[in-house]
Amino acid sequence: MLSFTTVFPRPAEPAFGIFVERRLQALARLVPVRVVAPVPLAEIRHGRLRLTARGIPRRLQRGALPVEHPRWLYPPGFGSLHARCLAAASASVFRRLAREEPFHLIDAHFGYPEGAAACLLARQLGRPFTVTLRGNETAHAASPAKRALIAEALQRAAAVIAVSRPLRDFAVSLGAPPERCHVIGNGVDTAIFHPRPREALRAQLGMAPDRIHLLSAGYLIPRKGHHRLVALLPALHAAGLPADLWIVGGPGQEGDIRAGLARLIETRRLQPFVHLVGPAGPDTLAGYMAACDLFCLASTREGWPNVVHEAMACGAPVVATRVGAVEDMIAGEECGIVVPPGDDAALLDGILRALRRPFDRDAIARRAASRSWDQVAREVRDLFESILMSSVSSRPA
Numbered sequence: 001m002l003s004f005t006t007v008f009p010r011p012a013e014p015a016f017g018i019f020v021e022r023r024l025q026a027l028a029r030l031v032p033v034r035v036v037a038p039v040p041l042a043e044i045r046h047g048r049l050r051l052t053a054r055g056i057p058r059r060l061q062r063g064a065l066p067v068e069h070p071r072w073l074y075p076p077g078f079g080s081l082h083a084r085c086l087a088a089a090s091a092s093v094f095r096r097l098a099r100e101e102p103f104h105l106i107d108a109h110f111g112y113p114e115g116a117a118a119c120l121l122a123r124q125l126g127r128p129f130t131v132t133l134r135g136n137e138t139a140h141a142a143s144p145a146k147r148a149l150i151a152e153a154l155q156r157a158a159a160v161i162a163v164s165r166p167l168r169d170f171a172v173s174l175g176a177p178p179e180r181c182h183v184i185g186n187g188v189d190t191a192i193f194h195p196r197p198r199e200a201l202r203a204q205l206g207m208a209p210d211r212i213h214l215l216s217a218g219y220l221i222p223r224k225g226h227h228r229l230v231a232l233l234p235a236l237h238a239a240g241l242p243a244d245l246w247i248v249g250g251p252g253q254e255g256d257i258r259a260g261l262a263r264l265i266e267t268r269r270l271q272p273f274v275h276l277v278g279p280a281g282p283d284t285l286a287g288y289m290a291a292c293d294l295f296c297l298a299s300t301r302e303g304w305p306n307v308v309h310e311a312m313a314c315g316a317p318v319v320a321t322r323v324g325a326v327e328d329m330i331a332g333e334e335c336g337i338v339v340p341p342g343d344d345a346a347l348l349d350g351i352l353r354a355l356r357r358p359f360d361r362d363a364i365a366r367r368a369a370s371r372s373w374d375q376v377a378r379e380v381r382d383l384f385e386s387i388l389m390s391s392v393s394s395r396p397a
Contacts, residue, residue: 001033001384002097004118005109006086008037008067010056015279019186019306020109021062026187026377028064031384034097035067038090044076068093074113080145083116094121104388105130105158111137116149119156128158128387133167135303135324141174151175158387161380163304164325182383185325186304187373193286193313195365201291212236212243212355215292215316217285217307218299219252220261225298225321227257230264230274232348241355243273248288250279289314294354299323300341312336312368315361319350333357335364 003024007017027033039053053071060067072089074082097103106129108118115131122129131153141147154160154176161184162168168181199209207213218224226247236243247261258276265274280288285307289295295311295318302324309329311318318336320326330336337354339346 001027001031001105001107002094002103003033003035003107003109004037004090004114004121005035006038006040006114007110008035009062010039012055015281018282019304021065022189022373023186023376023380024065025063026373027380029374030377030381032101033065034101034103035062035065036090036093036097037067037069038072038086039069041071041073068097079140079143080149083113083149084120086113087117087120090117091121091124094125098125098127103127105384107384108132108153110134111150111153112140112146115153115157116146119149119153122156129156130159130161130384130387131157132161132163133171133303134163135167135301137167138170139301141170147174159383161383165328166324167303184376184379184383185328185371186306186309187371187376188306188309188313188368189282190313190369190372192282193289193310194369195315195361196287196290198291201287205287205291207246207291208244210242212241212294213292214243214245214351215248215288215295215311216245216298217248217288217295217311218297218305219254220247220249220257221252221254222257223254223300224249225300227261227264228298228344228347229296230261230268230270232344232351233270233273234268235348236351236355237273239352241352243355244275245273246275246277246288246292248277248280248285286310286314289316292316294319294351295336296347296351297321297323297326298347302326305329309368309371312364315365317354317359317361317364319347319354321347329368334360335367 005020009016009021039056041053043052056069058069070090070093072086074085106118106122106127108114109132111133118129151174154171154174160171160176160181163185168183171181172178216226216229289311295316297320304325308318308320321341322338323341330338337350339350
């Protein structure tokens with residue numbers, strides 16, 4: 001199979017799309033997989049033009065995955081053209097791979113631009129294709145032109161994989177046949193995300209033993225809601241809870257609110273209690289998750305928020321907003337508390353309730369660890385095999 005994604009780890013951004021790579025690495029242990037991960041020649045981030053492709057080889061091997069990095073150029077401000085630009089830039093690589101090592105299926109990650117581009121390429125090459133919806137599609141669908149392209153791709157796809165039930169419902173609402181829409185969430189790497197000795201970790205990370213430690217993790221972008229948690233700290237202190245907030249994350253493609261967070265922290269005089277850790281590798285992040293008293297997700301939009309799954313695998317109870325697959329991940333208050341997105345009063349109440357009740361951290365970790373990337377890969381492999389078997393059986397004799 002040929003996997004197609006613009007969101008994939010790069011030398012300068014090793015965590016970019018790591019959840020896509022983890023599924024593909026696990027899948028590659030079951031079936032041969034090649035990856036086409038186009039890299040933009042340049043892109044605008046935070047108001048500045050950045051040469052993205054510099055230093056990225058056109059071909060490399062990542063574990064079991066042979067990866068191709070064709071270059072593509074897309075015009076800023078013309079989002080509905082990006083799928084065509086992506087397909088045009090990738091077509092020669094797809095044709096070469098079809099000659100060198102014929103593939104049976106195109107596996108596109110994200111509905112736009114990859115899903116729409118895969119729809120064009122699949123038609124040219126006469127291959128079936130699938131689309132995995134991961135959460136940004138609903139934002140893209142606000143544009144009528146993009147919405148039409150996403151709808152066409154989902155309607156033509158041999159299967160749509162949604163990482164959450166709301167995303168499956170979104171696909172069906174755009175005309176995708178319900179019988180071709182499947183929910184397959186992400187997994188967790190239990191070799192990294194697992195319980196660890198908490199007291200030693202707290203000492204190592206500088207967490208005061210007499211404080212309550214809350215953790216928020218993710219890109220420093222508005223929709224992750226880090227600022228909401230900062231703003232709630234004074235209310236926790238007023239309730240007699242000596243809480244510190246640790247925020248792990250760096251700039252993302254949607255922006256960088258670090259300066260705004262710093263101003264909010266200074267305005268509220270919270271400098272001793274809020275710790276902006278910056279970006280961290282998976283092992284360091286797992287340490288914070290295992291050490292914290294409570295993991296908090298205040299996002300307004302997600303697909304499958306991997307940080308929630310990873311925090312639970314480390315044994316941390318969670319308070320999270322009802323976005324994406326959160327309700328499936330936190331199936332009962334023995335693991336955490338789910339609150340409405342955008343409701344600061346409900347978020348505060350959820351945190352207060354969580355901090356005042358006991359949790360079985362080992363049970364939380366066992367529940368999260370039961371969904372590994374190997375399990376996800378088996379589910380994806382079985383779906384792909386059923387598509388190909390159906391394709392063979394439907395051919396005229």
